[in-house]
Amino acid sequence: MAKKGNSHSWNPTNSTRHHSTDAPTTGPKRDPNLGTYDTSQGQETAVLVAVPDKRAPEAQTREYLDELEFLAETAGAQVTKRFVQRLDKPDIRTFVGEGKLAEIKAYVNHARISMVIFDDELSPSQLRNLEAELKVKIVDRSLLIIDIFARRAKSATARTQVELAQYQYLLPRLTGLWTHLDKQRGGGVSQRGPGETEIETDRRVVRERIDFLKEKLKDFDKQSHTQRKSRGGVIRVALVGYTNVGKSTIMNLLSRSDVFAENKLFATVDSTVRKVVLENVPFLLSDTVGFIRKLPTRLIESFKSTLDEIREADLLVHVVDISHPSFEEHIAVVNDTLKDINAADKPMLLVFNKIDQYELDSQALKKHEFEGMNPDEDEIPRPSLEQLQATYMAKMHDPVIFISAQERQNIDELRALLVRHVAALHRQRYPNQGVGEFYEAE
Numbered sequence: 001m002a003k004k005g006n007s008h009s010w011n012p013t014n015s016t017r018h019h020s021t022d023a024p025t026t027g028p029k030r031d032p033n034l035g036t037y038d039t040s041q042g043q044e045t046a047v048l049v050a051v052p053d054k055r056a057p058e059a060q061t062r063e064y065l066d067e068l069e070f071l072a073e074t075a076g077a078q079v080t081k082r083f084v085q086r087l088d089k090p091d092i093r094t095f096v097g098e099g100k101l102a103e104i105k106a107y108v109n110h111a112r113i114s115m116v117i118f119d120d121e122l123s124p125s126q127l128r129n130l131e132a133e134l135k136v137k138i139v140d141r142s143l144l145i146i147d148i149f150a151r152r153a154k155s156a157t158a159r160t161q162v163e164l165a166q167y168q169y170l171l172p173r174l175t176g177l178w179t180h181l182d183k184q185r186g187g188g189v190s191q192r193g194p195g196e197t198e199i200e201t202d203r204r205v206v207r208e209r210i211d212f213l214k215e216k217l218k219d220f221d222k223q224s225h226t227q228r229k230s231r232g233g234v235i236r237v238a239l240v241g242y243t244n245v246g247k248s249t250i251m252n253l254l255s256r257s258d259v260f261a262e263n264k265l266f267a268t269v270d271s272t273v274r275k276v277v278l279e280n281v282p283f284l285l286s287d288t289v290g291f292i293r294k295l296p297t298r299l300i301e302s303f304k305s306t307l308d309e310i311r312e313a314d315l316l317v318h319v320v321d322i323s324h325p326s327f328e329e330h331i332a333v334v335n336d337t338l339k340d341i342n343a344a345d346k347p348m349l350l351v352f353n354k355i356d357q358y359e360l361d362s363q364a365l366k367k368h369e370f371e372g373m374n375p376d377e378d379e380i381p382r383p384s385l386e387q388l389q390a391t392y393m394a395k396m397h398d399p400v401i402f403i404s405a406q407e408r409q410n411i412d413e414l415r416a417l418l419v420r421h422v423a424a425l426h427r428q429r430y431p432n433q434g435v436g437e438f439y440e441a442e
């Protein structure tokens, strides 16, 4: 069953930021092992900063920031303000321009904000400059996502993968922070500041840890490869999709299991595999980590073992949240990520989920229009669910189905669709074995 709205306090143990010799008197506690800080002290207050392209539509900018705010909330931070500056490209030194930075600084000081979150990955030097200027925690999109993953990862493999991503994020950022500290102490550029040796030591420690974690993951890979081989003879289906679209809810529905599902981003980080038998047709169903726009590449790389589940699947079930205004972009992000991990040319079923929510939202919009309130003038009128279905049935190459996992709408049709495709794949792959045989032999 889906658990809605569970709130957990954020408590990542290994947040890889804020490397500094001078521990602040208030704020996050320093991890003595690596000089990193735990960013989970109580409820954090945060502001969001985005630098959209000058031509980006207003509605898109708002949605990107909504998503960043959702990520921040998932990580336990309360967002109190958003700053947007339209530029051709972000400022190379401080991401935003001088004027905007002064505006952010004034607000951060006045409202006693503890963290500034940027909707992009910052370069090590941007990070250092912003930290020197704003004197609060600077978090970029990559770090925010890595921190959420750190909180969610449960299995040994997922935890090792997250730790690898954390150290890889940290490594290029060690220098910057030290140089900044040296300058504060009055050390000139030509002068070798104190800490020069320490940073080399730190770098070495981090590199060694990265090597160690990579080796450890290789061992896990070997183990899971053997495990997967022993599952031979049965078709493997993977649920894929953008984060928070309902993959785990569908997994629970189909396999009658109890996988953690909730209205937060990245509820699932570990992949789960269940054996499902529908109408005597057995297959393995795996629930996987959701995708998101601008997923840090290093995170994808370090999550290789988890993504193998997708790469080795015979059939992908691509779940889409049709009630989300950006669902089309989400489809594109998922398809691009599948390409990145070499899993794009697999047979796919498209499941448009949350039709109940789509209808609810449409009714609410109509009511607004009727009452003469139209808050979004740049918004294009919504097609009806029937119109959408017709469009997508005609437009997509893959089979399409519209469901509500929560309200159990069209679930029998989804099961029938799955059975048909799994049985066909089974006959193709194992021509000498009857579809039910594997199951019966067990």
Ligand SMILES: Nc1nc2c(ncn2[C@@H]2O[C@H](COP(=O)(O)OP(=O)(O)OP(=O)(O)O)[C@@H](O)[C@H]2O)c(=O)[nH]1
Pocket (backbone or CB within 6 Å): 002, 003, 004, 005, 241, 242, 243, 244, 245, 246, 247, 248, 249, 250, 260, 261, 262, 263, 264, 265, 266, 267, 268, 269, 289, 290, 291, 353, 354, 355, 356, 357, 403, 404, 405, 406, 407
């Ligand atoms: N209205 C509505 N909500 C749904 C439906 N299916 C799932 N949800 C809700 O959507 C939220 C996310 O569902 P999950 O199943 O956790 O989504 P997920 O794709 O596994 O998410 P991640 O693991 O975070 O990538 C939960 O609050 C679900 O209860 C649906 O058909 N309609």
Ligand SMILES: [Mg+2]
Pocket (backbone or CB within 6 Å): 247, 248, 249, 260, 261, 266, 267, 268, 287, 288
């Ligand atoms: Mg999930």
